[in-house]
Amino acid sequence: MNPSRRKFTRMLALGATAPLIPQAAVQQEPVPADAVDVSMKTIDVPMNEERTKQVRESVENTIRQIKTIRAYKLKPDTEPAMSLGVFDSK
Amino acid sequence: MAIDERYAFATIRELSGHIQAGRVSPVELVEMFLTRVQRYDSKLFSFITVAPDVARRQAKEAETEIRAGKYRGPLHGIPYGVKDICATKGIRTTWGSNIFANQIPDHDATVVTRLRDAGAVLMGKLATGEFAGGARHLQGQVHNPWKLDRTASGSSCGPGAATAGGLVTFSIGSETSGSIMGPSGSNGLTGLVPSYGRVPRYGAMALSWSCDKLGPLCHSAEDVALVLRAIAGPDKNDPTARIAPFLFTGFKNTVRGMKLGVVRNEFLPAERAGTKPLFDAALRKLSDLGVQMEDIALKEFPYSEVLNLTIAVESAASFEDVVRAGRFDEFVVKTRGNGWAAAMSVSAVDYLRAQRIRTEIIQYAKSIFENYDALVAPNNVTPAAVIQPDNAPGGGGRGGAGAPGTPGEPPRYLGNLCNLTGVPFTSTRCGFHENLPICIKFVGPPFGEATILELAHNYEQATDWKARTPEYAE
Numbered sequence: 001m002n003p004s005r006r007k008f009t010r011m012l013a014l015g016a017t018a019p020l021i022p023q024a025a026v027q028q029e030p031v032p033a034d035a036v037d038v039s040m041k042t043i044d045v046p047m048n049e050e051r052t053k054q055v056r057e058s059v060e061n062t063i064r065q066i067k068t069i070r071a072y073k074l075k076p077d078t079e080p081a082m083s084l085g086v087f088d089s090k
Numbered sequence: 091m092a093i094d095e096r097y098a099f100a101t102i103r104e105l106s107g108h109i110q111a112g113r114v115s116p117v118e119l120v121e122m123f124l125t126r127v128q129r130y131d132s133k134l135f136s137f138i139t140v141a142p143d144v145a146r147r148q149a150k151e152a153e154t155e156i157r158a159g160k161y162r163g164p165l166h167g168i169p170y171g172v173k174d175i176c177a178t179k180g181i182r183t184t185w186g187s188n189i190f191a192n193q194i195p196d197h198d199a200t201v202v203t204r205l206r207d208a209g210a211v212l213m214g215k216l217a218t219g220e221f222a223g224g225a226r227h228l229q230g231q232v233h234n235p236w237k238l239d240r241t242a243s244g245s246s247c248g249p250g251a252a253t254a255g256g257l258v259t260f261s262i263g264s265e266t267s268g269s270i271m272g273p274s275g276s277n278g279l280t281g282l283v284p285s286y287g288r289v290p291r292y293g294a295m296a297l298s299w300s301c302d303k304l305g306p307l308c309h310s311a312e313d314v315a316l317v318l319r320a321i322a323g324p325d326k327n328d329p330t331a332r333i334a335p336f337l338f339t340g341f342k343n344t345v346r347g348m349k350l351g352v353v354r355n356e357f358l359p360a361e362r363a364g365t366k367p368l369f370d371a372a373l374r375k376l377s378d379l380g381v382q383m384e385d386i387a388l389k390e391f392p393y394s395e396v397l398n399l400t401i402a403v404e405s406a407a408s409f410e411d412v413v414r415a416g417r418f419d420e421f422v423v424k425t426r427g428n429g430w431a432a433a434m435s436v437s438a439v440d441y442l443r444a445q446r447i448r449t450e451i452i453q454y455a456k457s458i459f460e461n462y463d464a465l466v467a468p469n470n471v472t473p474a475a476v477i478q479p480d481n482a483p484g485g486g487g488r489g490g491a492g493a494p495g496t497p498g499e500p501p502r503y504l505g506n507l508c509n510l511t512g513v514p515f516t517s518t519r520c521g522f523h524e525n526l527p528i529c530i531k532f533v534g535p536p537f538g539e540a541t542i543l544e545l546a547h548n549y550e551q552a553t554d555w556k557a558r559t560p561e562y563a564e
């Protein structure tokens with residue numbers, strides 16, 4: 001993994017490592033400012049003010065989705081649904 | 091010989107009757123449609139590539155075969171268009187993108203091959219939102235034939251507008267999250283998102299492997315059934331295509347005794363939108379047809395988070411080369427690349443956790459259909475929106491013409507549930523608001539297309555909403 005992607009991955013880990021918390025509280029927790037700042041320096045495209053703003057929004061949205069997904073209480077034996085074999089055909 | 095342009099809005103069933111009776115030939119039909127495309131698509135912009143040589147050759151072949159007594163079935167000689175994410179050998183397939191503007195496949199998508207085997211006539215490639223997302227593409231935006239200042243919705247915007255506008259008899263679109271239902275609703279068509287795995291996707295651009303479905307947009311439920319019969323079934327080139335052909339031999343012409351779950355929360359925004367009377371009338375009509383109905387509230391899950399993360403990660407992987415090369419400035423919708431860049435760093439653990447939640451949603455969806463034959467809800471509670479300028483932020487939406495979530499109103503989950511679970515759903519016209527179509531949708535159990543198309547067909551036969559056609563060409 002190249003250094004810039006390592007930083008970006010670390011950014012997402014920083015932003016989404018909150019312990020499991022009640023669903024309602026997840027939506028209120030702010031996105032760490034440093035996590036967004038790090039991400040803006042690590043995407044390998046030319047950055048300008050507008051793109052920085054857009055990337056910030058994308059990262060914030062992704063982190064919120066991850067937090068909600070992490071907060072959901074799964075049954076312990078649930079397997080991941082993959083693209084094959086979920087339904088029986090008739 | 092020029093033929094009556096009223097054939098432009100005829101169904102497959104009607105046209106096949108005329109063709110078999112010799113009242114019109116495939117060659118005459120295709121010339122009529124090609125003339126209409128030349129005259130009127132400058133108002134709709136529904137085609138990315140018109141293929142007149144292919145259309146004329148296939149029409150001539152169809153005419154010759156039919157005259158020789160070799161009739162392939164109701165699709166024989168019928169002109170259609172295919173969303174420009176499906177490969178067509180020798181015809182450019184742009185994916186709605188500047189980056190792939192000159193991509194010319196050396197093979198046909200399976201759906202194209204099967205429609206050719208059924209004798210259908212390919213008119214050309216219909217506009218798709220860039221990378222099957224939204225309604226903006228390399229040539230601009232598609233206009234709605236009902237009101238030209240309105241969007242045709244995306245991402246199957248070309249199929250929606252061309253079919254509704256009488257430039258093809260039917261079309262093939264795709265849905266990952268809203269891209270058949272949105273254009274079907276905005277353009278007043280009968281559209282179908284088949285069960286995941288029903289229709290092979292070989293040759294179609296992959297946006298999200300576990301969510302993409304190809305499906306028909308038509309003038310009637312019967313037409314949808316005829317097209318689905320031609321394109322469904324296993325495919326040696328697509329391991330996700332199930333052994334599940336659609337063996338349609340006709341409708342039962344009754345829905346008496348069927349039990350529908352009315353997803354009541356989905357209807358609530360209709361009151362604010364002013365379309366509630368249309369849906370109330372549709373439910374009364376279904377009741378008159380003998381359908382039993384019962385309100386149902388969907389269980390809460392993080393539907394949108396799971397669906398959006400799944401699609402973001404899978405599409406970022408599908409377009410990894412484009413994203414890693416940093417070609418964002420070549421995108422029609424520049425923000426798309428930023429979302430994919432963010433998605434590329436989602437951990438596998440988080441993606442798999444989302445897929446585990448998805449399993450529980452799938453199990454829940456299957457349990458619903460232990461008590462109901464199908465579900466009913468609005469497709470679009472609001473008519474097609476005004477087209478936004480090309481430089482407006484956003485991609486024009488991922489499809490779906492419904493009202494956005496509003497504080498104080500319960501969120502609408504049903505579309506997300508459908509696309510996460512791969513159940514089939516169909517939409518048909520139930521009225522007009524501000525002279526724009528409004529549609530209702532039926533959701534079925536896995537591989538339950540026969541049930542939901544029976545519902546749509548019986549509802550269409552009991553109402554006359556289909557009689558009206560857009561007047562943009564006058």
